[in-house]
Amino acid sequence: MTWKDFVYQQIIQHCNSTGSRTFSLQEFLKEKLATFQSFRPDNKHVEAKIRQQLQFLRDDNLISFIDNTGNYTLRGIDLLDVEKEETASIDLTKEVPEKREYLIETYVRKVKWAKQAIDLLGSNCLFHNCNNIFLREDGTPYIEVHHIILLCRGGEDRIWNLSVLCAHHHRMAHFADVKTQIAIEKFLLKEVTVRM
Numbered sequence: 001m002t003w004k005d006f007v008y009q010q011i012i013q014h015c016n017s018t019g020s021r022t023f024s025l026q027e028f029l030k031e032k033l034a035t036f037q038s039f040r041p042d043n044k045h046v047e048a049k050i051r052q053q054l055q056f057l058r059d060d061n062l063i064s065f066i067d068n069t070g071n072y073t074l075r076g077i078d079l080l081d082v083e084k085e086e087t088a089s090i091d092l093t094k095e096v097p098e099k100r101e102y103l104i105e106t107y108v109r110k111v112k113w114a115k116q117a118i119d120l121l122g123s124n125c126l127f128h129n130c131n132n133i134f135l136r137e138d139g140t141p142y143i144e145v146h147h148i149i150l151l152c153r154g155g156e157d158r159i160w161n162l163s164v165l166c167a168h169h170h171r172m173a174h175f176a177d178v179k180t181q182i183a184i185e186k187f188l189l190k191e192v193t194v195r196m
């Protein structure tokens with residue numbers, strides 16, 4: 001196996017263990033350095049090698065930088081375990097990144113950030129005075145969790161990047177014209193900051 005494939009495989013394992021597509025290089029290295037050292041015991045510059053592979057993975061759009069402090073988001077089509085179960089019935093490989101992200105957000109609801117977002121932000125759509133909410137069979141409100149800055153554009157899979165929207169406004173946030181999308185993003189960022 002090449003260094004690049006090995007590093008990518010270890011990133012997926014790391015994200016699976018934390019249950020998040022966002023990871024910090026520091027934590028990743030702390031957990032995996034020994035693994036990489038035993039992968040190529042003759043290599044004396046393992047850390048530099050890993051940083052170089054991360055660069056290659058960025059060039060391939062499999063991961064992206066969130067900020068300048070060593071935080072990354074996994075962007076590849078490889079799903080985390082929690083995502084696999086719930087998306088088994090749809091073929092995500094044919095979708096463009098934006099559509100794929102919408103489908104994953106809509107079908108995968110068990111991740112801890114998503115639960116926290118609903119606890120914190122409630123189950124009403126955050127869009128301007130929206131009352132477009134219906135109840136499920138069990139009486140709980142139907143709401144969708146949305147990444148304000150999309151993961152496929154480098155947004156973080158963390159609580160401060162999450163919002164809650166009704167199905168209609170969630171689609172708008174992903175598929176409206178760019179001007180509308182940017183307006184929704186700005187509005188949600190402000191709205192969520194006030195509530196947190």
Ligand SMILES: [Zn+2]
Nearest residue numbers: 102105146147
């Ligand atoms: Zn979304």
Ligand SMILES: [Zn+2]
Nearest residue numbers: 125130166169
């Ligand atoms: Zn709404």
